[in-house]
Amino acid sequence: MSGNQTQSSDYERLASQPDAQCLVCTRPFTLDTEVTNSFEALAICRECKATVLNDSQRDVTTSTSQQRRQRRRRSRTASLESNEDAFSQQFSQLINLARQGHEAEIDDPTVVRQLASYNSTPNQSQRWHASDDESDGLSYADSVFDELESNISFGDYGGESDASLGQHSMMGREITIQLDNESYMNTDTDIDPMNAGIDQWDSDDQEDEDVQLEESDFDEAVDAMQQHQQQSRGIGPSELTGWESEDGVWTWRSQRANMTNLMAGMEGPDVRAPFVGNPGDYADARQFEMILEQFAEDDSSRRGAPPAATSFIGNLPSLVISTSHEADGGVICPVCKDPMPIRTRAKQLPCMxxxxxxCILPWLSSRNTCPVCRYELPTDDPESERSERAATNERDVHGVEEHTHLQEIGEEGSDEPEAEETQDMFNDAVEVTNTGEHGSEDSRYLQSPVHLISMPPLMENLLLLILVPLLCLALFCLCNILWLRPEKIRKRLRRQGVKGPKPTLLDGNTKEMKRIRHELKPMKKQDSNNYISTLFPHILVWKETYGSVFLYSSGGREILHVSQPDMVKDIDHWTPSELGKPNYLKKTRKALLGGGLLTVNGDEWAYQRKTMAPEFFMDKIKGMIQLIEDATAPLLEAWENILDSAGGSTEIVVDDYLRNMSADVIARACFGSSFAKGEEIFCMLRKLQKAISQQDAFVGLSALWKHLPTKSNREIRNLVEKVRLLILELAKANVNENGAENAATHNGLLRAIVNGAHGAGHGGTAEDFIVGNCKTIYFAGHETTAVTAIWCLMLLAKHPEWQERARIEALELTMVIQETLRLYPPASLMMREALTDIKIGDLDVPRGTIVQVTRSMLHLDKEVWGPDAEEFRPGRFANGVAGACKPAHLYTPFGLGHRTCIGQNLAMTELKLVLARLLSRFAFSPSPTYRHAPVFRLTIEPGFGMPLVAKKL
Ligand code: HEM
Incomplete structure (x- = not known):
C-alpha cells in the first residue's frame, strides 16, 4: 500500500466521523477536501496546522530556547549517529503503517489511564521515546501524546528508574523533561538512553548543531501549539506546575511561562481529558513493541554497538560495597542515581x-559499552570483535592514548595474556566475587587471592634467602633421621655379619612386620603358654631366618635384637649412662610415667634411684606387711559375700578385684593413703595406659599420628593434666598432715620423693619430679603385681595339684609365683639405647642403636629351660633360679643389672601374702567362659579378662 493510498483512506475514515476533533486543540472541526496530507490525516485543524507550520519555520531565538539548546549542547553525546536518524524516519513511517492496520479504543477513560504509563527516574526526570521524524515536526508532538496516552511498555528496566533499553532506545528519540526550574527537554538519539555520564562525552560540533536545529524546530513547534491551545482554551500558564501522578496517570504541569501544556485546560488543571483522535492513528503497547521488534529484526542496516558477550555478562564480577567506598564519598549507580549502601552488591565493569x-545487566544485553565511559566490552558479534581488534591495532600503531589507565590495560592487552593478568591484579585488588562460570575468555575478571599479595622484590629475595636454606636444613634433618643415620648403623653392623630384613626408606620394616603378623594369624595357638607367635611373630620369624642376633628397622630406629645368652649378660655390664633407656621413651611414655625413674638415664637416673630405692629395702617391706593385709581384707570380704550369696561357688572375674587390691597396697604402703583416696589417680592411669597402648599399634611413619591433635591425643592430654593436679594435691595434703614421716601411715616413699624434688640432682622442676615419680610408682607398682596375681590364679586354676601344694606350703607358692613370672613376665620387652659406642659380645654396637631383649622369648627358650619350657612346672624352681635355667641371668622377670626393679621385694611379698590368703579361703577352677588371649598393653595381660570359678573352702 502506497503512502497516498494510506492518507486517502485515513481521510475517508475521518470524513465519515461527524465529530472529528483536532489532535492539538481538541476542538471539533469539519474535514474537508483540503485535508489531503499526513497532517490532516492525523486530525489537526487548519488553525493548528497553520500555527505549527508558520511557527516551525520561524527563526526562534528566545532566551528560553537558547538556554535549552545550551543545556542540550552540554548534554549531547559525541556519537550521534546518522543511522539513528535514518532509523527515526523509518520508525515514523512504521508508525503510520501501523495506524492503518490497528484501532485502539483510546476514548475509553480506563484505557487512557493505562496508556499513561511511563517511568519516572528518582531524579525527577521522565523519559519516553518518540518518533523523531524531523520532516514532520508535529509528529514529535504526536509521538509525545502517543506515549502519554498510549500504553507503550518499556519493560522492567531498573525497577522504578528507567525505560527498557533494548532495541527501543536506539530507535527512538529520547525526550527528557526535568521537573525543576532548570528543566529542559532533551531529544536524544544517542545510544545511551540512561543519560549517564553524559558530561564526559564531547560533542561533535557539526552534528550537535544539526541536532540543535532539529530540536529547536521541535521545541518551537510545541511552544506554538501550546500557545494556540492556551489561547483557544483560555488557560493561563500559572496553572501548569509540573508532572503529577493521579491514579497512575501522569500529568504535565509546567512552571515555565513560555511552555504551555498542550493538554492543560482540557478538563481541568490536573486531569487531562482523554485525547480524542483517530483511533487508527495509534498503536497500543503490544503493537508498539511488535513494531520495534520487527524493525530491529528487519533492519539489517542498523549499525551501532552490539550487545555484550553473553559469557561476559554471565561472568561479570560482583563487588560488595565496603566502608572504603563510603569513605571515598559513597557510590552512586550512574544509571538510576541511587546511592549504593555498604554491604550491598554492585556489578563492576572492567573500567571499574x-x-x-x-541497572547494568539489561543495558549490557543491548550494548557492549560502559554507559559512563564507553569502555568497550567483549561481544558475541564476530564482526564487531574483528573491527574492534582492528581499531585496537590501529590505536597501538599510532600510540593513541586512551582515556583511562584501565582502558589502556584492557585494550592494549586484549591480545596479550600478560596485560590481562595485570588487569586481573587490578580487578582483584578490590573485593570481587564472581557469580558466573569460570573459564571463559572473560575469566580475566575473576579474582585470584594470589594477586593480592604484592611484595617488593628485595623482600622476596630476602625471604627466599631465609626459606631455602631452612627448607634444605629441614629436608636434610628428615633425610638424616629416616635414612642417613640408620643407614650408617646398618652398614657398621652388617659389616660385622649382622643380618636382617631389608628396610624401605619411609617404613623401615614395618610393612613386613604387618605382613608376617597377617600370615601367622591362622597358626596362632590360643591355648598355649607360648604367645610369642601371637604377640611378637616377626621376632620369631626373623630369629629363625637371621639367627639369634639380627637387625631390623622401625620408625627410623635401628633395632638390634639380642637373644644370645652371652650377649644378654653383657648388657648387664654397661652403666645406664652408656646403655640407657631409649631416648624416645621419654616422649612416648611421658604421659604415663613422666620423667620418673623408669625412663631417665645417667646422673638423673642415679639421683632418683638413690632417692627411692631405700624405701623398698627389705626392712622397710617388713613394716608394710600389715598394710598389705589391710589392703587384702576388702577383697576377701567381697568374694566371700559373692560366694555366700551364690551358694558357695560361682564365677568371678578377678581382674578388677586384684587391680584394686594392688593399687590399695601401693596407696597405703607408698603414699600413706588408702585406695579410696588414690582411686581417681589409678582409674586415670589405667585409662592412660589403654590409650597409649592403642597408640603403640602405630609403628613406623604412622607413629606420627601420636603427635597430631586427634581426639584420643586430646583425651590423653586431658588425663595427664588431671592426674598431675591430683598427685600434687595428694602430696601436699599428705606431707602437711603428718608434718614428718609417720610410721603408721607409711608415707615414707612420698616424703622421700618430695624431699628429693627439692634436691639438686635432677634436671626438671620439683613438681615434675614429684608427679613423674609418683606416676611411675603407681603404674609400675600396681599394674605389674596385679597382672602377675591374675596369671597366677589362672595357672593354679588349671593346675589344681599345684594349687593344693601352694595352699599348704609357702615355698611351693613362691615357686608358683616364679613360674608364673617366667611364663608371663609383665614387662615383656627390655629396650636399651647405646648412648655411646659400646661392645656387646664381640659386636661393636654404634651409638644410637636400640638393643632389644624379648624377655618372654628368653623365658620360653627350650635350649635354656628344656623341652617343657612352655609348660607350667613350678618345680623347676625347687633349687632356686640357678637350678631352673642355665645360665641363670636369662631369667629376668624383674630386669637385669643396674636397672632391676626397685619394687621386686614389695611385689614378691605382696604376691605371696595375697595369694596365700586367697588360697586359704577359696579354691579356683577354670571358667568355661575364659578365652586365652594374652595381649600386650605395656604389660602382658589377658585380652578378655580373667573369669574363674571360685569355691568357698
Ligand atoms: C610383679 C611385679 C613387678 C614386676 C614383674 C616388675 C618388673 C620390673 C622390670 C622388669 C623392671 C626393669 C625394666 C627394665 O629393665 O627396663 C622394673 C623396673 C622398675 N620397677 Fe618393677 N616390677 C614389679 C613390681 C614393681 C613394684 C611393686 C614397684 C614399686 C612399687 C616397681 C617399681 C619399679 C621401678 C621404679 C623400676 C625402674 C627401676 C630402674 O629403672 O632403675 N616394680 N620392674
Whole structure:
C-alpha cells in the first residue's frame, strides 16, 4: 500500500466521523477536501496546522530556547549517529503503517489511564521515546501524546528508574523533561538512553548543531501549539506546575511561562481529558513493541554497538560495597542515581564503574559499552570483535592514548595474556566475587587471592634467602633421621655379619612386620603358654631366618635384637649412662610415667634411684606387711559375700578385684593413703595406659599420628593434666598432715620423693619430679603385681595339684609365683639405647642403636629351660633360679643389672601374702567362659579378662 493510498483512506475514515476533533486543540472541526496530507490525516485543524507550520519555520531565538539548546549542547553525546536518524524516519513511517492496520479504543477513560504509563527516574526526570521524524515536526508532538496516552511498555528496566533499553532506545528519540526550574527537554538519539555520564562525552560540533536545529524546530513547534491551545482554551500558564501522578496517570504541569501544556485546560488543571483522535492513528503497547521488534529484526542496516558477550555478562564480577567506598564519598549507580549502601552488591565493569545489577545487566544485553565511559566490552558479534581488534591495532600503531589507565590495560592487552593478568591484579585488588562460570575468555575478571599479595622484590629475595636454606636444613634433618643415620648403623653392623630384613626408606620394616603378623594369624595357638607367635611373630620369624642376633628397622630406629645368652649378660655390664633407656621413651611414655625413674638415664637416673630405692629395702617391706593385709581384707570380704550369696561357688572375674587390691597396697604402703583416696589417680592411669597402648599399634611413619591433635591425643592430654593436679594435691595434703614421716601411715616413699624434688640432682622442676615419680610408682607398682596375681590364679586354676601344694606350703607358692613370672613376665620387652659406642659380645654396637631383649622369648627358650619350657612346672624352681635355667641371668622377670626393679621385694611379698590368703579361703577352677588371649598393653595381660570359678573352702 502506497503512502497516498494510506492518507486517502485515513481521510475517508475521518470524513465519515461527524465529530472529528483536532489532535492539538481538541476542538471539533469539519474535514474537508483540503485535508489531503499526513497532517490532516492525523486530525489537526487548519488553525493548528497553520500555527505549527508558520511557527516551525520561524527563526526562534528566545532566551528560553537558547538556554535549552545550551543545556542540550552540554548534554549531547559525541556519537550521534546518522543511522539513528535514518532509523527515526523509518520508525515514523512504521508508525503510520501501523495506524492503518490497528484501532485502539483510546476514548475509553480506563484505557487512557493505562496508556499513561511511563517511568519516572528518582531524579525527577521522565523519559519516553518518540518518533523523531524531523520532516514532520508535529509528529514529535504526536509521538509525545502517543506515549502519554498510549500504553507503550518499556519493560522492567531498573525497577522504578528507567525505560527498557533494548532495541527501543536506539530507535527512538529520547525526550527528557526535568521537573525543576532548570528543566529542559532533551531529544536524544544517542545510544545511551540512561543519560549517564553524559558530561564526559564531547560533542561533535557539526552534528550537535544539526541536532540543535532539529530540536529547536521541535521545541518551537510545541511552544506554538501550546500557545494556540492556551489561547483557544483560555488557560493561563500559572496553572501548569509540573508532572503529577493521579491514579497512575501522569500529568504535565509546567512552571515555565513560555511552555504551555498542550493538554492543560482540557478538563481541568490536573486531569487531562482523554485525547480524542483517530483511533487508527495509534498503536497500543503490544503493537508498539511488535513494531520495534520487527524493525530491529528487519533492519539489517542498523549499525551501532552490539550487545555484550553473553559469557561476559554471565561472568561479570560482583563487588560488595565496603566502608572504603563510603569513605571515598559513597557510590552512586550512574544509571538510576541511587546511592549504593555498604554491604550491598554492585556489578563492576572492567573500567571499574559500578552499577546496580538490575541497572547494568539489561543495558549490557543491548550494548557492549560502559554507559559512563564507553569502555568497550567483549561481544558475541564476530564482526564487531574483528573491527574492534582492528581499531585496537590501529590505536597501538599510532600510540593513541586512551582515556583511562584501565582502558589502556584492557585494550592494549586484549591480545596479550600478560596485560590481562595485570588487569586481573587490578580487578582483584578490590573485593570481587564472581557469580558466573569460570573459564571463559572473560575469566580475566575473576579474582585470584594470589594477586593480592604484592611484595617488593628485595623482600622476596630476602625471604627466599631465609626459606631455602631452612627448607634444605629441614629436608636434610628428615633425610638424616629416616635414612642417613640408620643407614650408617646398618652398614657398621652388617659389616660385622649382622643380618636382617631389608628396610624401605619411609617404613623401615614395618610393612613386613604387618605382613608376617597377617600370615601367622591362622597358626596362632590360643591355648598355649607360648604367645610369642601371637604377640611378637616377626621376632620369631626373623630369629629363625637371621639367627639369634639380627637387625631390623622401625620408625627410623635401628633395632638390634639380642637373644644370645652371652650377649644378654653383657648388657648387664654397661652403666645406664652408656646403655640407657631409649631416648624416645621419654616422649612416648611421658604421659604415663613422666620423667620418673623408669625412663631417665645417667646422673638423673642415679639421683632418683638413690632417692627411692631405700624405701623398698627389705626392712622397710617388713613394716608394710600389715598394710598389705589391710589392703587384702576388702577383697576377701567381697568374694566371700559373692560366694555366700551364690551358694558357695560361682564365677568371678578377678581382674578388677586384684587391680584394686594392688593399687590399695601401693596407696597405703607408698603414699600413706588408702585406695579410696588414690582411686581417681589409678582409674586415670589405667585409662592412660589403654590409650597409649592403642597408640603403640602405630609403628613406623604412622607413629606420627601420636603427635597430631586427634581426639584420643586430646583425651590423653586431658588425663595427664588431671592426674598431675591430683598427685600434687595428694602430696601436699599428705606431707602437711603428718608434718614428718609417720610410721603408721607409711608415707615414707612420698616424703622421700618430695624431699628429693627439692634436691639438686635432677634436671626438671620439683613438681615434675614429684608427679613423674609418683606416676611411675603407681603404674609400675600396681599394674605389674596385679597382672602377675591374675596369671597366677589362672595357672593354679588349671593346675589344681599345684594349687593344693601352694595352699599348704609357702615355698611351693613362691615357686608358683616364679613360674608364673617366667611364663608371663609383665614387662615383656627390655629396650636399651647405646648412648655411646659400646661392645656387646664381640659386636661393636654404634651409638644410637636400640638393643632389644624379648624377655618372654628368653623365658620360653627350650635350649635354656628344656623341652617343657612352655609348660607350667613350678618345680623347676625347687633349687632356686640357678637350678631352673642355665645360665641363670636369662631369667629376668624383674630386669637385669643396674636397672632391676626397685619394687621386686614389695611385689614378691605382696604376691605371696595375697595369694596365700586367697588360697586359704577359696579354691579356683577354670571358667568355661575364659578365652586365652594374652595381649600386650605395656604389660602382658589377658585380652578378655580373667573369669574363674571360685569355691568357698
Ligand atoms: C610383679 C611385679 C613387678 C614386676 C614383674 C616388675 C618388673 C620390673 C622390670 C622388669 C623392671 C626393669 C625394666 C627394665 O629393665 O627396663 C622394673 C623396673 C622398675 N620397677 Fe618393677 N616390677 C614389679 C613390681 C614393681 C613394684 C611393686 C614397684 C614399686 C612399687 C616397681 C617399681 C619399679 C621401678 C621404679 C623400676 C625402674 C627401676 C630402674 O629403672 O632403675 N616394680 N620392674
Amino acid at each position: 564503574h559500578l552499577y546496580h545489577s538490575s
